[in-house]
Amino acid sequence: MATKIVIVGGGLAGTIIANGLCRQLKSEMRGGGLSITVIGTTDQHMYQPGLLYLPFGRTREAELFRDQRKLLDRKIVFFVDPANNIDVDKQEVTTDSGRVHGYDYLVIATGSRLMPQNIPGLAEGAHWLYDLEGARKMRVALDEFEGGKVIVNVNAPHKCPVAPLEITFMLHDFLKAKGVMDKSEITYTYPIGRLHSLEPVAEWALPEFTRLGIKSEIFFNAKQVNPDAKTIESEEGVTLGYDLLITVPPHQGAQVIEDSGLGKGGWVPTNKDTLHHEGSDNVFVCGDTTNIPISKAGSTAHFEADTIVDNLTSLITEGRMARNYDGKVFCFVETGMKSGTYVWFDYETPPNPGPPSQMVHWSKLAYNRLYWLSAKGLL
Amino acid sequence: MTERQLVDARGAACPGPLMELIAQIKLVNVGEEVEILSSDKGSASDIPLWVAKVGHEMVENEKQDNHWSMVVRRAK
CATH class of the missing domain: 3.50.50.60 (FAD/NAD(P)-binding domain)
Structure with a gap:
């Protein structure tokens, strides 16, 4: 029987994990021993931080979007079919179309939503x-x-x-x-x-x-x-x-989390080190979806995703976890139209932002383009 | 027995203990409690101040070895 990995969520976290696993486990996939399925809500991937520039006329809408199918490795099975129930006891995800996806390993990366x-x-x-x-x-x-x-x-x-x-x-x-x-x-x-x-x-x-x-x-x-x-x-x-x-x-987490009884407010109780759903050893949680008291940010999702890729790869190939998430967060901070700074921290290291400069602002503008390499798991 | 939610925000730099408490208070019903663990010195004074400003109830506020344990009851 092939090992089935199901990833619920096609945002940054889900996309990095899917592509990262595909790269790390290509021989298992090629031999038919492993499948990776992503269940998303849209066929378009939006670079969310780019929205900051839109009202100020500093970006065009088209620059913020890519076709999600093209971002994902071709070996990944991708459905635009929102999940409406996640049953971690039965190890099944049910979608709006009525399709039921069984899994051996599940990643929940359903993100957060605005609740004005x-x-x-x-x-x-x-x-x-x-x-x-x-x-x-x-x-x-x-x-x-x-x-x-x-x-x-x-x-x-x-x-x-x-x-x-x-x-x-x-x-x-x-x-x-x-x-x-x-x-x-x-x-x-x-x-x-x-x-x-x-x-x-x-x-x-x-x-x-x-x-x-x-x-x-x-x-x-x-x-x-x-x-x-x-x-x-x-x-x-x-x-x-x-x-x-x-x-x-x-903000709140996704409706499917509450509907599935996985967490109040749509936030899933998550081990801050292993990123396991509390009480599960084959369910991981990534990005905004966790209840970890840490910034809900793209970089958090990115660093958590890298950890999950390493751990799932290690679990499948060696039967053990590779490493813990260290709580790392990195954020650019635009301090105007022409200057910026950045801040990073982790569970052990407190933040210490440097003085704003035009160079950091340019770095942020460059990252706005490089984001797509992150999503592909190349950066 | 009153329902009590635990938020372990020890070592949390951002969004920090008070922001976590505010978010959690919104998820519990009036009369229910949130216990917040914090190692942040600023939050030790900010949390009781905010609780008083809003009109919630500070049920417990204890300094442990390396952190504070505070219990807040949602009052409205």
Whole structure:
């Protein structure tokens, strides 16, 4: 009997793992002893971090997409057929079409989704760039904006933790270039008691905000938005007025996770070292889907995916695990339209961002192109 | 017995213990509790401050050898 690996999710994590396994286990696949199946929800793969540039006119939509089938090695079986149930006891994944996929090893990489509807009025009153439709609407809103009060509202939990600061700095530069910053006021709201989760990043951002005249409201978790009155109220009892509301909506994991009873909020309980689904030894979890208290970011998914490729390869060829995930995260941070920095950390090493430079900004722009090599498992 | 969710955020740099607590509180019902383990000194003061601001209830706050154990009951 051939060994069956099923990967639920065709985002960055699922794609890296599928291609990586295909490369590592090519002789097993060639001999018919192994199959790799990816179950996705769309035939298009979107470079999500590229959405940051869309509302500011710094990228074109076409640059953000590739055909998922072409990203995957030809030996991989790929279905666009959303999973609606994952049964880890029966070792089966059921999809919308009614197809049932049995597996020997399963990887759950179903990602996260935006939930603006969890805050009354937010979907109606706010703009965001975390999905394509939102980024398109935000681009129109920014084009039409002629000055006034702008709020950048950040909610928990959210993926790509540096994006809120990037949005704020890029928004400042955009409004300045448009000639309306002098009649605008930007206020950044954040859920906890500083400007960013990472203390060194927060300490760096504070004087930058002061220098640029950006206001902030910390300990601010949106409770409701009144789109008619153009106000946003926090759980902490603060109400702010706005002319333009930009939000980072709260996130949840995929519906199929909750429907399958695999985790509250769609987050799957996951061993932070082995990336096993808690209680399973043949189910791995990767990327935003885990409940590990770590950044939900593309780089997290990438480093976790590399670990899972090594471990699954080792399990299949040698019957043992290869290594633990070390908690590594690496994030570029755009600090404006022409400068950037980066931050990395792991379970043992605290973050220590360097000074912003144009070189790092260019590196980020280069990575925007190199991403497709990551997805193919080549980088 | 009150339902209690455990979040082990010891060593978590980002998004950090308070952000994890805020996310978890949204997933439990009013009256249920979240226990958060944190080794972050800043969170030891920020978490009780946030809990008081929002109006949840701080049930326990204990300093262990190398971390804090805090239990928060969702009040609204």
